[in-house]
Amino acid sequence: MFTRLVAPAALALRGADLLVADLGTQRVWRLNVDFQHATTIAGAPATPQTQLALSGDLSAWVLDAPARQVLRFARDGRLVQTYRIGTALTLPAGFALAEGGATLITADGGAARWSEQRSPGGVVTEVLPRLADGARLTGVDAIALAGRELMVLDRAGGAVHRVARDGQVLATLGRGELAQPSALAVDRDGRAFVVDRLGSELVMLAPDGSVERWSATQLRLQRIGGVAVDEGTLALSDAAMGQVALLRIRSAAR
Numbered sequence: 001m002f003t004r005l006v007a008p009a010a011l012a013l014r015g016a017d018l019l020v021a022d023l024g025t026q027r028v029w030r031l032n033v034d035f036q037h038a039t040t041i042a043g044a045p046a047t048p049q050t051q052l053a054l055s056g057d058l059s060a061w062v063l064d065a066p067a068r069q070v071l072r073f074a075r076d077g078r079l080v081q082t083y084r085i086g087t088a089l090t091l092p093a094g095f096a097l098a099e100g101g102a103t104l105i106t107a108d109g110g111a112a113r114w115s116e117q118r119s120p121g122g123v124v125t126e127v128l129p130r131l132a133d134g135a136r137l138t139g140v141d142a143i144a145l146a147g148r149e150l151m152v153l154d155r156a157g158g159a160v161h162r163v164a165r166d167g168q169v170l171a172t173l174g175r176g177e178l179a180q181p182s183a184l185a186v187d188r189d190g191r192a193f194v195v196d197r198l199g200s201e202l203v204m205l206a207p208d209g210s211v212e213r214w215s216a217t218q219l220r221l222q223r224i225g226g227v228a229v230d231e232g233t234l235a236l237s238d239a240a241m242g243q244v245a246l247l248r249i250r251s252a253a254r
Contacts, residue, residue, distance in 0.1 A: 004022075004025070004029070004038055005020060005022050005024070005025075005029070005242050005243060005244065006022055006023075006024020006025050006242050007022060007023040007024035007239040007242060008020045008021070008022050008023075008024075008225065008226065008237035008238070008239060008242065008243065008244050009021045009022070009023050009046070009048065009050065009225045009226050009237055009239060010050050010051050010052050010225075010226045010237070011052060011226040011227065011228040011235050011236075011237050011244065012052035012053050012054045012060070012061075012228050013054070013228040013229065013230040013233065013235045014054035014056075014058065014230050015058075015230065015231070016032050016033050016034040016035075017030065017031070017032065017033075017054055017058055018030075018031040018032075018033050018228075018235060018244065018246075019031075019041075019052040019053075019054060019060055020052075020226075020237065020244060021046040021047075021050040021052060021062075021226070022046055023046055023047070023048065023239065024239075024242070025046070026045075026046050026047075027040045027041075027044070027046050028040065028041045028044035028045070028046050028050070028052065028060070028062060029041070030060060030077075031244075033246060039077070041060055041062070041073050041077050042077060043071070043073075043079055044060065044062045044071060044073060045062065045064045045066075045067070047064075047065070047066060049063070049065035049066065049092075050062060050063060050064070050065070051063040051065075051093075051094045051095060052228075053095065053096070053097050055072075055097050055100065055101035056100050056101060057075070057101070058075045059072050059073060059074055059075065059080070059101065060072070060073040060075075061073075061095070061097065061101075061104075063092060063094065063095055063106075065091075065092045065093075068084070068085040068086055068087075068089075068092060069082055069083060069084050069085055070082075070083040070085065070095060070104060070106065071083075081120050082120055083104055083106075083117060083120050084120070084121070085106060085115075088115055088124050088126070089106060089108040089110070089111070089113075089115060090108055090109075090110030090111050091108060091109040091110030091111075092106055092107070092108065092109075093107045093108065093109030093110075093140065093141050093142060093143075094106075094107040094109075094141070094142040094143050094184075095107060095143065096143045096144055096145045096150065097145065098116075098145055098165075102118060103116055103117070103118050104116070104117045104118075105143060105145075105150065106143075107140045107141065107142060107143040107152070108140060109139060109140060109141045111140075112128075112129070112136055112137045112138060112139050112140050112154075113126055113127060113128045113129065113140055114126075114127050114129075114140055114143060114150075114152075115127070116165075127165070127166070127167045128167055129152060129161065129163045129167040129168075129169055130167055130168065130169065131169045131172075132168075132169065137152065137154050137157065137161065137169070138154055138156040138157045139153075139154045139155050139156045139157060140152050140153075140154070141153045141154065141155045142183060142184040143184075144184055144185060144186040144192075145186070146162060146186050146190050147190070148165070149162055149163060149164055149165065149170065150162075150163045150164075150165065151163070151184065151186045151190075151192055153181055153183075153184040153194065155180075155181055155182070157175075158174065158175065158176070158177075158178040158179065158181065159172050159173065159174045159175045159178065160172070160173045160174050160178075160181075160184065160192045160194060160205055161173075162190075162207075171207075173192060173205040173206075173207075173209065174192070174194065174203065174205045174211070177203060177205070177211050177213075178194060178196050178203060179196055179197050180196060180197050180198055181194045181195065181196050181203075182195050182196070182198070182199065183195040183224075183225070183226055183227050184227070185227045185228050185229045185234075186229070187229045187230075187232075187249070188231075189206075189207075189251065190206075190207045191204055191205065191206050191207070192204070192205040193227050193229055193234065194227075195224045195225070195226075195227050196213075198223070199216065199223040199224040199225060200215060200216050200223065200224070201213055201214065201215055201216065201224075202214050202216075202219065202224055202227070202236065216238075219236065219245065219247070220245070221236060221238040221241065221245060222238055222240040222241050223238060223239065223240045224236050224237070224238060225237040225238060225239050229249070232248060232249055232250075232251065233246055233247070233248060233249070234246070234247045234248075234249050235247075
């Protein structure tokens with residue numbers, strides 16, 4: 001879709017705005033999918049650990065895991081906030097924005113937990129998600145907002161958990177369906193889209209427990225990397241082909 005991309009990885013999508021971490025150019029791009037206009041965000045790192053988000057005001061949020069920080073850039077590209085993770089998390093693995101971007105929720109892949117912070121330099125609250133029997137999760141490797149709750153990718157457990165903000169696991173999806181999950185996105189209907197089997201499959205897990213899957217070949221891709229979803233549009237990156245595919249998805253109500 002955009003010839004400037006070389007090896008796109010992590011994505012974020014909101015309306016016509018698409019963020020892409022391009023490992024080939026080592027830049028984060030902001031793309032307008034309606035006008036096919038592209039600009040880079042100066043100072044935003046693009047590494048294999050980079051994760052992205054767009055808040056309601058279209059600020060671009062970037063996880064800089066090696067520097068242990070999350071950066072917020074205004075729509076015009078200015079750096080406006082820096083959230084220092086410091087030693088609060090052992091392995092920053094992803095993040096989500098709650099309360100319209102007022103709360104930053106950062107996943108800790110090393111300790112199977114997440115932290116919540118309402119402002120840069122503010123108090124950091126740690127949450128340890130637990131199953132109904134009190135057992136800890138084996139991983140919090142990606143995280144996404146699902147209404148008032150969170151969806152958590154547990155790679156070692158081969159599952160996606162729906163979790164209350166206090167850490168109580170409310171439901172588990174994908175057990176026995178996922179083999180090597182690597183990326184997660186959740187739509188407004190609560191459906192989880194998971195990149196699986198080293199990028200060769202995309203799996204959709206619905207709240208009612210139903211499962212749909214598509215091979216990368218069916219989606220006309222070679223290897224799926226990043227995934228993002230917004231308002232019926234699914235974005236999938238393919239570093240091997242140097243492209244981002246935008247696909248329309250049906251509403252759960254249909």
